[in-house]
Amino acid sequence: MTTELRVLDPSEWDRWYGVLELAFGGVPEAPEERRLWRDLTEFDRSLGVWDGEVCVGTAGAFSFLLTVPGGASVPAGGVTMVSVAGTHRRRGILTSMMRRQLDDLRAAGECLAVLTASEPEIYGRFGYGAATYAAHATIDRTRVRLTVPEGTDDVTLRVTSPADALEATEAVYAKTVAGRPGMLARRPGWERQALLDPPGDREGASPRLCVLADRGGEVVGYAHYAIKPDWSFAGADGSVVVHQVAGLDPVAEAALWRFLCSVDLTAKVRIHSRPVDDAWQHLVTDVRRCEPTLREVLFLRLVEVGAALEARTYQAPVDVVFEVEDAFCPWNEGRWRLTGDAKGAVCSRTSDPADLSLSVRELGAAYLGGTSLVSLAAAGRVRELREGALVEASVAFGSPVAPWLPHGF
Structure with missing residues (x-):
């Protein structure tokens, strides 16, 4: 039977959340905890995948304001409640939900997506990088x-x-x-x-x-x-x-x-x-x-590269051209020139030669200033194409205080 992905109806929440509970071990949550998460659920941002009358996939998003370097609060989609029933693995259900979520976040004008991961290796292929540690x-x-x-x-x-x-x-x-x-x-x-x-x-x-x-x-x-x-x-x-x-x-x-x-x-x-x-x-x-x-703790993805890089400030002057790989969100692919300092930034498309080559995952990891581009380059995940560009960008992207997620979601 063909599965159907659709926005969650409030009447379906108990069945939908039960699938999530089963995926995370099957131990029912305390009534007060379950009640809180139902009250916080944003139904228009919650997705279910259904095989007939049976829910086989869940995903949601919260509307957050996330502090970025420089102190601005930037709208971000908090991806949450993601699960796929064990009976329906390897059918593209997770990919379809991730695809729909990122399309919806882009349409809503949110340039960032964030999540916490029960299994970190899952989300790298969708462009999320580890941005905070605890x-x-x-x-x-x-x-x-x-x-x-x-x-x-x-x-x-x-x-x-x-x-x-x-x-x-x-x-x-x-x-x-x-x-x-x-x-x-x-x-x-x-x-x-x-x-x-x-x-x-x-x-x-x-x-x-x-x-x-x-x-x-x-x-x-x-x-x-x-x-x-x-x-x-x-x-x-x-x-x-x-x-x-x-x-x-x-x-x-x-x-x-x-x-x-x-x-x-x-x-x-x-x-x-x-x-x-x-x-x-x-x-x-x-x-x-x-x-x-x-x-x-927190994994971050740039939904819109230009808008995201303009939303934060930089602790040192920077003028660098990124060659960005992003197969999952191809609108981010290509060269972007970032110029900025502690007062603000501009990031736009360019045909100028690239200074650094990396994927959107590395940009997500470095975005909040907790992971240096130099350290990512040491692992072979960032390539320097202009001498000096790596240190320039790495210093600029840093933060005087370590990024931190205060609570889960």
């Missing part, structure tokens, strides 16, 4: 101390629930969005994700808690965390599980980290998905004892 670590409190900046004692702290602190924490989050590439401006409804805390997902930890940092009557930071009790023969061996930390200045952030590293009856602080240049690494006395590890 650090994970476990601070061993028995062997590591913190050195905090002057003024930390002037910050007062108050523990409350995430729900009671929601207005204050969202205000802090909103003030941090423009300061780091890769961050997402929260649209209505997305603040509920920070409150999602199903008991079945806690792995023995407490309900989530929130600590607010206050200075002069103003909330200047917050952290969401949980406590996982544990005991050994020698005594308490619990963990603080850190979910979110945000401070409006170094002192506020240091006060939060000091608190998290001093919770009673705990010996470890488990840090998940933090920026690779996060301040805690410079507060601890021995980063080796924290066992930091890296993982790629």
